Amino acid sequence: MKESNATMTLNEQPIYTTELAPHRSLGRRGLKILFAIAGALSVVHVIFFMTTGAWPIALFFGADFVALFGAFWLNNRAARAREHISLSRMELSIRKISPAGLVRESRYNPFWARLKIARHPEIGVTSIKVSGEGRETGVGDFLYPEARERFASDFTRALATVKQRI
Numbered sequence: 164m165k166e167s168n169a170t171m172t173l174n175e176q177p178i179y180t181t182e183l184a185p186h187r188s189l190g191r192r193g194l195k196i197l198f199a200i201a202g203a204l205s206v207v208h209v210i211f212f213m214t215t216g217a218w219p220i221a222l223f224f225g226a227d228f229v230a231l232f233g234a235f236w237l238n239n240r241a242a243r244a245r246e247h248i249s250l251s252r253m254e255l256s257i258r259k260i261s262p263a264g265l266v267r268e269s270r271y272n273p274f275w276a277r278l279k280i281a282r283h284p285e286i287g288v289t290s291i292k293v294s295g296e297g298r299e300t301g302v303g304d305f306l307y308p309e310a311r312e313r314f315a316s317d318f319t320r321a322l323a324t325v326k327q328r329i
Contacts, residue, residue, distance in 0.1 A: 175253055179321035183246040183314065185305040187239070194235060201231060244305060250321050257293065257300050269293070269300040273325045280315050288312045 189197065205228045209221040240262050247258040255271040276295040283289050288311045291302045303314050 175251055177249045177251045178325055179248070179250040179318070181248050181314070181317075183248070183303050183306060185242050185244055186307055186310065187242045194239075197235075198232065201228060241305075246302060248302065248318070250318075250325060252325055255293065255322075257302060259300075269298070271295045271300075273322065276322065278315075278319055278322060280319075288315050291315050291318070 205224045208224050212218065212220040212224070243260075243262040243264075245258075245260040247256075247260070249256045250273060252273065255273045255276050257269045257271075259267045259269075261267075271293060272295065276293055279290075279292040279294055279299075280288055281290040281292075287308045290304065291311065291314070293300050293302055302318075303311050306314060
C-alpha cells in the first residue's frame with residue numbers, strides 16, 4: 164500500500180461525527196434496586212394471601228411482577244439502538260444499528276443532501292430527515308425533544324459549514 168493511500172485527505176476527514184442513543188433514566192443499579200423492592204413486596208403479599216387462603220390473588224401478584232420485568236426488559240433492549248452520523252466534505256454517512264444488531268447504512272453526497280426538520284409549535288422538533296438523491300432517511304427518532312432540538316441545530320450548522328467550504 165502506498166503511503167498516500169494510508170493517510171486521509173483533507174476532504175475525507177470528518178467535520179462532524181456523533182453517536183445518537185436513546186436516553187434511559189434508570190441504570191443497572193437502579194433496576195436492581197427497583198426489582199429488589201418490587202420482588203420483596205410481591206413476596207410479602209403472596210405469603211399474606213396464601214396464608215389467608217386467597218391463593219388466586221397470589222398468582223396475580225406473580226403475574227404483575229413478570230409483566231413489570233418484561234416491560235423493563237423490552238425497554239432496555241430498545242436502548243441498544245444506535246445511530247452513527249459522520250459528515251465530511253466527500254460524504255454524509257448515517258449508520259443505524261437496531262436493538263437486534265442489524266446495521267443499515269445510508270450514504271449521501273453532502274452537497275446534495277437536504278435536512279427536513281418538522282416542527283410543532285408546542286413540542287418543538289418532531290422529526291428530522293435527511294433527503295437527497297431520491298431517497299430519505301429519518302434521524303434521531305428516539306431522542307427526547309430537547310436532544311432532538313440540539314441535534315437539529317448542530318447538524319444544520321455542520322451541513323452548512325461543509326457546503327460553504329469550497
